[in-house]
Amino acid sequence: MRKIKLGLLGPEVSEICFGSLAVSPLQGRVSMSEGTEVLRYAVASGIDWVDTAEIYDNYEQIAPVLKENHHVRVVSKSYAVTAEQMDKSIEKARRALGRDMIDFFLLHEQESGLTLKGHAEAWDALRKAKEKGIVNYIGISTHAVRGVRDGALQPGLDIIHPLINYAGLGIIDGTLAEMLAALNFASSLGIGIYAMKVFGGGHLGTDPVKALRFIQKLPTVQAMALGMSSKAEIDYNLMVLAGKEPCPELARSISTIKRKLYIADWCQGCGQCVEKCSQKALYLKKNIAEVIRERCILCGYCGRSCPHFCLKIV
Template sequence: MRQVQLGWRGPQVSEVCFGSLAISPLQGRVTAEQGSDVFEYAVGRGVNWVDTAEIYDNYAQLRPVLRRHPEVRVVSKSYAVSGEEMRQSIEKARRGLGRETLDFFLLHEQESALTLRGHRGAWEELLKAKADGRVSRIGISTHAVAGVRAGALQPGLDVIHAIINLQGLGIIDGCREDMLAAISFAHDLKIGIYAMKVFGGGHLGASPREALAYVRGIPGVQAMALGMSSRAEVEYNLRFLDGEEIDRDLALKVRHEERKLYIADWCQGCGRCVGACPQGALSLSESGQARVNAGACVLCGYCGRVCPHFCLKIV
């Protein structure tokens, strides 16, 4: 697995970061045990860092693998607004992951300079945590062009986890070219950048070679987080990036693992999922039930966490 440097004076990490949303309870694609097995397999194949978040609720799932592999670095994220909320999020991650020092901690889903100002207290706590050794590096995750540009100018920021893919799917305030320009801007400021939604939430699953090659070729993007919920997906992605041969059976198996957001017929139409969707992919139908615009949905699963009746899941 190729090693890269994540930003100016950043650590050496594998080109692929294990995106643990795909094995978390938030998406529910696999059992906790199956997910841990896939993570362990990826580590054995050379992946040496993992991306998680407080919202994924999977610290306990990751901890046994991290205990066996203390060299694996961890990224976590929080929606905290105040300093106290961020302090609690950091402590929850340290306890849950069994780490005295967290390698990376990010503000989750920042959209613009205005959003960052609203999280000023949380950011100041991140700066304190970085200074006193609770966290090594800090940053943001974002689906927005404005988020990348604002994050690059944020004092003390080391890394940005930005959405970018072959078709520009999931970018909430512009097109692919706008995001590429923002990434170039951040790169010029020596910010570490690793990509999310490389497969567009599954929409680019029919052309995985093209999707991987595109993101790999973007100047300024050093690495990518790949959500993988099976050994086959791990094997396909790593073989391709390592320039190894991919047999037909493996290619067909990965290519045909299509997914969608399922909305159960007992939906009560409360609308909480609509407000929770960062892509604006959900709405209420004339009958009052939730409906999804499949073309806009990136299968993040964030809607499911707010549904009081457990109507939404990735299948």
């Protein structure tokens, strides 16, 4: 497994970060225990950091692997707005993950300087947590060009976790070229950058080699978080990034995995999922939620907002 340095001042980590959303209850692809085993396999294969978030509700799933492997670093994220909320989010992660110090803690889904301003108290709490040594590196995750550009200027920011793929799918406020320019700007400031949604929420799954190697060749992006819910996916991704040709059987097993957002027929039409979706992939039709599949990036965040448990990635 190739090691990279995450930004100018960041640590050395594996090129792949294990994206635990794919094994979390939020997506429901596998059981909690099955997800733990997939993560164990990833760590045994050389992946030495894992990405999670408070909203994923899977600290319990990750904690056993972290206990067994003290060298594995962890990223978490929070939507906290106030200092009190952020303090609670950090303490929840420390307690549930069994770590005195969280390696990386990010503000979740920041869209621009305006959203960062709205989370100013939470950001100050993050900076204080870093000063106290209970968080090591701080940053943001974002689906937006402005999120990258404005985030790069945020005082004390170490890490940006942006949405980036070769088709520009999922960027909410600009083009692929604009996102690449923003990443170049952030990288020039020494900020560590690791990509998300490399496969465009599954829409780029017909050519996973192209998707992986596009990110690998970007000079401004050091690493990538890959959502993997099976050992076969781990094997495949590691082989491609090592420059090897996966065997036909393995390639076929990966290519047959198709995901979609399922909306149950008991939908009440409350519209909370529509409000939550940053991709504008959901809308109401005759008081029932509908999805525009080409816009959906299969993040699963809409499911968490549904009070009737109608939405799920299958």
